[in-house]
Amino acid sequence: GENVEQHPSTLSVQEGDSAVIKCTYSDSASNYFPWYKQELGKGPQLIIDIRSNVGEKKDQRIAVTLNKTAKHFSLHITETQPEDSAVYFCAAPRVAGTALIFGKGTTLSVSS
Amino acid sequence: NAGVTQTPKFQVLKTGQSMTLQCAQDMNHEYMSWYRQDPGMGLRLIHYSVGAGITDQGEVPNGYNVSRSTTEDFPLRLLSAAPSQTSVYFCASSLKTSGRADNEQFFGPGTRLTVL
Numbered sequence: 001g002e003n004v005e006q007h008p009s010t011l012s013v014q015e016g017d018s019a020v021i022k023c024t025y026s027d028s029a030s031n032y033f034p035w036y037k038q039e040l041g042k043g044p045q046l047i048i049d050i051r052s053n054v055g056e057k058k059d060q061r062i063a064v065t066l067n068k069t070a071k072h073f074s075l076h077i078t079e080t081q082p083e084d085s086a087v088y089f090c091a092a093p094r095v096a097g098t099a100l101i102f103g104k105g106t107t108l109s110v111s112s
Numbered sequence: 113n114a115g116v117t118q119t120p121k122f123q124v125l126k127t128g129q130s131m132t133l134q135c136a137q138d139m140n141h142e143y144m145s146w147y148r149q150d151p152g153m154g155l156r157l158i159h160y161s162v163g164a165g166i167t168d169q170g171e172v173p174n175g176y177n178v179s180r181s182t183t184e185d186f187p188l189r190l191l192s193a194a195p196s197q198t199s200v201y202f203c204a205s206s207l208k209t210s211g212r213a214d215n216e217q218f219f220g221p222g223t224r225l226t227v228l
Contacts, residue, residue: 009152032214043116043202043219044155051214089154093212098162099145099170099204100213104154 006103023090024072030092116220125193133188135203142208144186148199193227
């Protein structure tokens with residue numbers, strides 16, 4: 001069945017380091033790959049997304065890369081700050097329907 | 113705009129009780145969904161809707177009912193609560209696009225439900 005795998009499940013970095021989270025997906029027809037950030041006690045919020053017609057997208061300190069051949073995409077956060085500490089989810093459109101299928105999440109801890 | 117609102121924020125039920133989790137959005141979004149979040153499991157889809165009067169099942173629909181009588185509201189009903197339904201529930205909405213979820217989904221703040 002359709003699946004989104006996300007690694008690692010936890011990631012600890014020092015402030016100023018880079019962080020990378022990777023996801024693989026199973027549906028080769030997927031064309032949209034969002035990343036969500038969830039802070040404690042809140043709902044997930046979109047931080048960046050990429051569509052299948054581009055290989056990379058950047059927004060200040062965050063970037064997403066997509067490899068459609070290998071069916072994987074990654075989130076890159078540079079110059080991490082303590083406020084980047086949160087749970088990050090990757091997602092892809094479900095094969096059927098108008099909702100997303102999510103990875104299991106990565107808990108990022110940035111220590112100062 | 114208030115965005116996506118959910119009530120209540122917290123709820124404790126006894127096994128066998130029923131209740132309705134409320135979700136409303138004021139962005140005129142056609143697509144709405146309910147997810148549950150459990151530790152280490154990510155977000156799993158319960159039910160979704162592509163517009164008023166149209167709903168369908170997601171990955172984990174058993175024990176839950178939904179209806180969509182208006183564009184704005186998408187309530188989730190627990191028919192007979194079980195301890196396995198202890199979870200955090202999120203409602204989300206997005207604009208209608210190509211028929212797949214290829215647009216930003218806006219999430220509510222969640223309802224934390226405990227079933228004893």
